[in-house]
Amino acid sequence: MAMVNEDASGMHRRGEEEPTSMDSETTEDSQPLISSFPTPQETARLNNLQRGARVRNLSQGTLDLKGLYLSHFLSTWNSRTYEFAAVVFTVEAFPNTLLPASISGIAQCITLIILSPLVGAWADHSASRLNSLKVTILSQRLAALAACLSWTLLLWSPSNSYPIGLKWAIFSVIVVLSCVSRLAAGGNVVVMERDWVPTLAPVVGESSLHILNATMRRIDLMCKVLAPGFVTLLPTVFGAINATAERSIFWSVIAIALMSLLSPWVELVSAQKVWHQNELLQAPKIMEREVAQNTQENTSATNLMQHLRHKFSGFMRFCQSVVFLPTISISLMYLSVLTFSSPMITFLLNAGFSLPVVTVARLSSSLLEVSATAVMPWGVKTIRNRPVKYWRRANEEEEVGFLEEYSLPSANLNIDKAEVERVGLWAVWWMTLSLIPAVYGVVGLAASEKPNPPGLPNLLFSLPMLFGVAFSRIGLWTYDLTYSQLQQTLPPPALRGEFTGIEQSFVSAAELLQWILTAIMSRPEKFNVLAFISWTAVLGAAACYAWFIRKRRGHLLHVKISNCCKN
Template sequence: MDSDSEDSFERADESTPIGGDGSVTPNSLTRSQALNLYVSHAFSTWNARGYEFAAILFTAAAYPDTLVAAALRMIIVYFAMILFSSSVGHWVERSPDRLRTLLSTILCNRGSVILGSFFWILILSQRDLVGDEATFVLPSNAFLKGAGFAVAVTFGIVERLSASGNLISMERDWVVTVAAPAGQPYDLTHLNAVMRRIDLVCKLISPILISAFISAFGSVRLGVVFTGLTSLLSIPVEIFSATRVWNSSPPLQAPRAAPPPPPPPPPQRTQAESRSWLARTRQYFHGFEMYFSTTVWIPSVALALLHFNMLTWRATFITYLINVGYSLNTITVARAVGSVFEISSTVITPRGIEYMGKARHHAHLEDEDDESGVGLIASDQEESRDVQTVIGLQRFGLWGMSWQLVNTIPVTLALWAISTLKEEESLSAFARRVVAGQTPPNVAWSVVLFSFLAFSRLGVWVFDLTTQQLTQTLVPTHQRSSFAGTENSIVNVFELLGAGAAIAFPRMEQYKWLALASLVSVVISLIMYAGWVRRQRGHLLHWEKVAHSICVGDRGR
């Protein structure tokens, strides 16, 4: 946007959004509305990312001598998300009032964190964990501790489901509804990039703040109190910000269009049978039938498959790095560098989509009949621009996946080399390390490992952003929320498979096989996505242009 149009945009009355060319765009956001949207999303994401990390610390403090509790909590949560995420998406889709839906997810999420914090306090206050000198001490009781843990995990499931509902409502409904037409301020590409940037910044800073608070005060119980108070204090800010956006946006205030009714049950089924668990099971699988009937289920599954990848900063990978000799400071710095690349993807992606979508970078638009107007959210006047956006999304998403694969290969080689070197160490050397402390792995392989791991994070988040916008624009309006809920279920299937693989190969020397399996998952994901792009566009590369470039280069020499 040039300086003249930006000045006119800033002077515009907030009830009349102005586009980049000075024209009135009633579906566009003003700067104030966008800020309130970002604030509401930031507080929701901050709490979700913070509690996700805090629950790991609370579980480790409650059961310090075993990993069983942490693994059990993770598996239970994954199973719950697989079972109920589709229903959450269906609920968001069927709720006619957008504001009430979003506020319900906020209140449910914050309430579950606050109540869960109460039970974490009870668990962590038992005498065998805090000793007799603590201010508040409860007698040790294994049964009550287990019961409290079960209740805390239950509230954790509610927290994850409500956070998922909040994200679906915000990303698949609110953002798509208020987004400006393509190419104007606050269009869908811009909103997605900023929202994901907020998510990644919260993912980096929120866990660090909780860790710093617990370290400063030396008490996990105070960390529980801090987590609960943060959730409580954020409620009015989130509600106020979301309400301001809704009050000033007629498209959001309009009742959501009712989705088509489900097909009637067979005549032989009675009303009681239609309400039985069998009917609910059929409804559950109907969500998967809808999901796989869309044109973008392949990119969605390709993205979900990446959640099996164990070459990311998940608990198993961090545990492996610590056990092979890396210090916590080294891991923290490497993770922070990777986060910088993740955040940079939100800056690069909008520009990459625009660049890849320009007419001079692909065949003429009239040759792309298969993509024109399919499920796009823009009006007919912007159809040409929207076709360019979809093509840009497809091409830049392919670039992101290719970039991730190229950088995952050296990461896998480095882990394989580090594991092999550890296996070749003699028993006496191992005994000396146990006494004198772990010696870090080979420096050269460590540089390769952490450098290319950071580079790979750029590719995965580029692919994530482009796939998200493809599903936002190419899935029919009345199916977006249900699609997102089912997509979340599939994501958790691969998360669960990753956790199961880590349990099946628990020894440190076996992690190289998990790394190899992760590389295979990235290859499969790229093949799936590339095949989908080829079917949509009829080609992956313009080979005639490649040949022309080579010929020109040869003549130049």
């Protein structure tokens, strides 16, 4: 599906010259090219298919995306629900210790680091988009269902009734199943957000890709906000019923297991309805012949070293790609502990904050995260409506690299590439600057005495920290949306899944490093050191993305040329 001719590849570069013959070679600043092009017949077939689908969509009305959104909501809701419920179940089964939760978290991070690229490559090489989505949905639900059944064994009996060896054996099975569920959830993101959404964008409407991304991310964030409350509500409801009051946690496991059993059928039917409505989704994927050849060789190879060399070459291709720097940037952002997660909440409670204050602060932060799904499309629209002239033309043909040479004709892909990249630059620096007062507040609170009774201690430090952390989330999720669109539009379609899998490995590595740093500096008085490390990592993320923009556009700031300078 990765294909383009010279005429189409330059259509999105407003006011720029046609590429010269140097663009087909490797220049000093460009990336090495993939050696084989799709055939002209493949290019013509896909272009005709896309043109016909767009015409039919306009004649029949807007493509109905309710099925897409419903399927994505149920998938995200079940994933978020089980993820938070597993923490509650672990505390119930292993009270007074954080060791089981730490083991599960580290195991899931390591699993994603090692296996996410393989899942992404599998998604790329799966000819049918519908079949690959079915596999990810069913794998995730079956793993969560089996894990819930294991939790019922562990929670049916009182905590001390099982031998310690049997108890840990059951928990080990749960950890393995949780890793499978998390990996399948990542595969669902690869298939749905990196393949289905950009494929549907050309037939939805003008400038539709960032709108689709914002809607999908809004669903993610709403599930993130509401799922913990739902899980917390379940034991309360079952505790109020006489028949289930003594085993409220056990019956909560049963309720989540029933959701995992029933929801996949609705997800599959909803997704299949969208798939039947769109010919582009039904069309088999077209891979670069070099990638397909490597796949065939790899499946028939018995030599482990050949397999490892092939995977290493895919990793090096990603490191040489134009999306490498944005990936490093978003990974560094997820290294930060300056968010309302368990390490910071523990610090706040030890610093003298009351639980209601922490709850309100976390809810406010979540609402600001959701607002980023409106900020990003607004930013793209605002920047597009305010064109600027540059001191010099950005030499984009030399800077873009090999990936864009294989993208679809951008006139058909409503991607607003320059505007999206500029919104990402503003977002990453918004987050960096917002966290400065947050670090100041953490340092001040760490040096202050804990008030008695708890409440909102030392307003001079508390307010800058709370507002800084909360408003930084707008920058994080606006950049997250920007990065998602870059991953959808810059890599060739045949490599989107592989690149997204490697991205998930980088992010999981950052999360694992956060776990390690938190374990090393676990005392609350050391949280100011973690805060400074976090801000330094975010500053590094901003620098990486600024370097990416400089390479892409030849500049960072857009300066209007005054009338006196035009002559």
